[in-house]
Amino acid sequence: MIVALGLVVAACGGGGVSASPSGSGVSSEVPSEQPFESSGTFEPMAYPEEPAECGFEGDADHGPYAGEFSQIRAIDETTVEFELCYPDVSFLQKIAFSSFAILDTASLENDMENHRVLARPNGTGPFMITEWQRGDHITMVRNPNYWGEAPSFETLIFRWSVDSAQRFVELQAGAVDGIDNPGPEDFAAIEGDSAFALFPREGLNTFYVGFNNNPQIEGYDNSTNPFADQAVRQAVAMGIDRQQIVDNFYPPGSEVASHFTPCAITFACVGDPWYEFDAEAAQAMLADAGYPDGFSTTIHLRDVVRGYLPNPTQVATEIQTQLRENLNIEASIDVQESGTYIDNADAGALDGIHLLGWGADYPDMTNFLDYHFGGGASAQFGDKFDDLVEVLQVGATSTEDADREAAYVEANNLIREYVPMVPIAHGGSATAFQADVENAHSSPLSNEQFAGMVPGDRDQLVWMQNAEPIGLYCADESDGESLRACEQINESLYAYEVGGTAAEPALATECTTNEDGTLWTCTLRDDVTFHNGARLDANDVVLSYAVQWDLEHPLHIGRDGSFTYFSALFGGFLNNPPAEE
């Protein structure tokens, strides 16, 4: 719902600004009312100099380009234009993402090649990195020149421990002020203790039990695969008591999934809700399908704790028990190493049943449904369902809400009918803080902001999360633990509201779009300085995006060079290598 608001705000912009040709006239004549100190001549940058060819099919030098951007250009010191190849209803949601934080041009140029940017990014955020004791903690101090409201305390410390029990004990001992993801079993203890405050986090994620209707395993005989039969899949969908699973293994605040996508996302819960649990009906269906005595199969999983699956092996064991008791299906459990598991899932090499889930990158239907069931989806569930693929295509490209809604009603009903998977739960989680921490909160996108908190009368706030950030140049990071740390020191043009999902202006005072939604114009704040004292201007924005976008950009280096979120959210990189013969 909140998300919808954000989208509406975006749509309200209207085509105010016309595209001015790039490079026309040097805009050094900054209007005098702008409180710029004379910063010398400003030469607006356009990237690439000539707009990229949309839908470029590739030639001898380069592979095809199917991305969203055509050109990003500075107009004057505080104005940036994004020229798009196709309209994008979630543009503001995307640019608010922390991978697209704006960094200073000089520090990008100086610190990228020597990897300094990975440890000491020069951002604009309320905190500045002072020390990263690897393996142990990160220390940040308040940014004295912050453009927004400065934090009330001096030092912010990030610590981490993979064990929820250990995080909780540290909280109890008073050694930390706040922890992420207390164990589900500890929720009651935290709530019952007046020294602590619990902040449940709505689950923008889905845990599901997947089936493969045609496993890609050498020598696999699909005629013996019970899950090739839609009726069997439906029977299992009906024969799993999802309420039991959520009640016993998920923390309070979790929900039994009524649809694949969590309902907080617009259009997620249109169409019929999921099957009711009915063991007898399920057994009858299974018998009709030719399995009166059940069958044996395998439950594949990886033992990795995620928001959608707080206790993997226990839930797997529970599902094993339920299959046996409710449906006579004997399942053995196969735990695989995480990377191997994802590999196998993508390759469609997991027969039987597999347990997986998905957490929202940005709150939109496409991020959930297209990834799993769309035309570009992997072989995870076996053969695709053509009508489902088609209707998802409609949902992703329509700009009218009514059209999108109709498409998603149909998509959800098709998923319910075909049962490529059984959505089990939207896993809630929480943060817990010392009771005297004011403005403590949890964020549905897991990007808690500490700047606004007041840690009692202390001058430092210690936060303990699940794992150590891998790097702090978040254009090239994809894990939540790194992103949360980045969000304290770097900022994007927009930001998600504190504790919510709506995108609101941050470094930009506003971004508006033209009528057909292919040109976005962002106006920057004029009072922002980077941690090193440099001023934020439009060229910083262009370069921050360009280094991610262009594979051939000399600064397209990052940590491992994947820039996963850029390609995932904006459709691909520029200057792909030519396809191999």
Next chain:
Amino acid sequence: MTDRIPAVTADVLEPVRVTGRPANIWTDTARVILRQRSAQAGVAILGLLLFLAIFADIVAPFGPTQDLRYGDTPERIARLTPPCVHLLGCATTNPQHLFGVDGNFFDVFSRVVHGTRISLFIGFVTVGFAIVLGTLIGAVAGYAGGWVDNVLMRLMDVVLSFPALILAIAIVTVIGSGIIQAQLAIGIVAIPIYARVMRASVLSIKERDYVTASRALGESSRGILARRILPNALTPLIVQGTLGIGGAVLEVAALSFLGLGAQPPLAEWGSMIGQNRNFIFNAPHLIIFPGIALSLTVLGFNLLGDGMRDALDPRLNR
């Protein structure tokens, strides 16, 4: 680096070689061993464990993966219920669970009892595997000498150049997690110990009169190895092996603890501890009971091994 492993060498067999009455070697040896107090304690503990392993189905009130909510007499019981022993004052209206209930509605006592079976099996199989391969390598190296010896023993040195657990973790990552794979990994890591014991035995026996005599009589190398040398090297191997079983049980449990060995819901103690480590503060019974069982098993083998070594090694005989 020949003296790294406090190996038992062939010398220890001297006092036991009761010549002339081969039929009674084993009973005599047993008598000598059982004179040791530590061996008595070890045998007592292992006897208890063996009993539990054999009669697990009778001793344990439930199956190792029997969900208490289902079955013939379904119970309405909460997850992670702490131990309830009627004799110790737990209300008789509550169902009795000696070691409490775990996160999957399984009876912890039943799982610990069934775990005995698994751990004893792990210990014997792992060490058995290591002894067989180690003996083979050690015998070949010791008997052949020269470059064969050199290459084989340098190979053993390579294996010994890693902390055992780290190498085992690497091996398990390569061949995949699982209880069999974990045993294989721990077995491989243990091979050099037995290879060295065997090689030392072979070297010390090789030049003895009766071996030289057999050789002079035209017996083949293989025959000498199998009939003359191996039987005499057996005692140190068995002593070392008994001491090694405790270690093997521990190391496989450690792999399972790290999630690389036994996979849930198998009732393996290390895996039970590892899976429940986040409950250590609110349901410590999930850790403490399998922990005690694990220690007890290792203790049993260690005591017996110590007893054997003390009994059979004249230098330590007091």
Next chain:
Amino acid sequence: MLRFILRRLLLSIPVLLGVILLVFVLARVIPSDPCRAALQERATDEICEAFNARYGLDEPLPTQFVQYIGQVLTFDLGSSIRYNRPVSEIIFERLPLTMELTIMALLFASVFGILLGIVSAARRNSPTDVVTMVVANIGVSTPVFVLGLILAWLFAVVLRDTPIALPPSGRLTSGIDIRSIPEVWGITDLQGPLRAILDFVSNMYIFCALITGQWGAFLDALKHMVLPMVALGTIPLAIIARMTRSSLLDVMGLDYIRTARAKGLGQRAVMLRHGLRNALLPVVTIIGLQLGLLLSGAVLTETIFNLAGMGKTITEAIQGRDYLVVQGLTIVIAVVYLVINLAVDVSYGFLDPRIRLR
């Protein structure tokens, strides 16, 4: 003696090469790759192919191995794929913690092990002796991970709010900082190897705080080290106690002790003045042998107490398929291991002249 050391060093070369080969092969035949391990759900074939090409992981393995050997021989361990930082840097920041933990555990084990051994031997077959040896036997049989978890539960939860409560994780309380040795001594301008050594030592918090007199930090670091130290040191402690006892009893049976006793010296004086010195020889070697065990145990201890040492880093790197980190750290540990073993063997020679070193 010198010839012995030289010979052993030469013998170590093929072993070391074998170690490098084994580690390299093990690291590379692990299924999956660093790209999938890092990106998880978000990995796609295109991204991962580009990734592998970028890191030269698409080259044939023998080519990669030859390149790697070449690097290692010039003391370049390469860069972490996951962190994009030199492996040597990672070792530099992780090794001191493991060394500190191991040294503390060994110290704890030796001091208390020898004490218990002496007490036991002095009152042979008394209840004290029996209890001590029973406890020692239980100690040897308790897995590090069981003991560690139970200690954490006992001292951080059960005894919370009492004066003997101890922290269950981390190295320092947040907010307490330890200034490095060069900082305290005001020699931050110093460069080169001496600076590197000082920085390395500064990473051993307890030691650093001790020699620079930062007493608050010293106490805090020590408090954090107690539980890991006890968890890791208990098995060696038990082994050392048993060894001390039996070795002391051995020595006490020897002729010269009988002579000393015949001269009218008291039991205690005989034991401490004459027995102990000789009895400690085998104990010293057994202490050396424990180092290997400790390095294995460190993996578990670091995991349980959330300490970013070598053991935890290697396990994480294996899970993350961070090949060069796995290789680099394991090779360093193997070298440390070889050196320790050499030292132990040499110490045999010093301590017991009857052993001829060939």
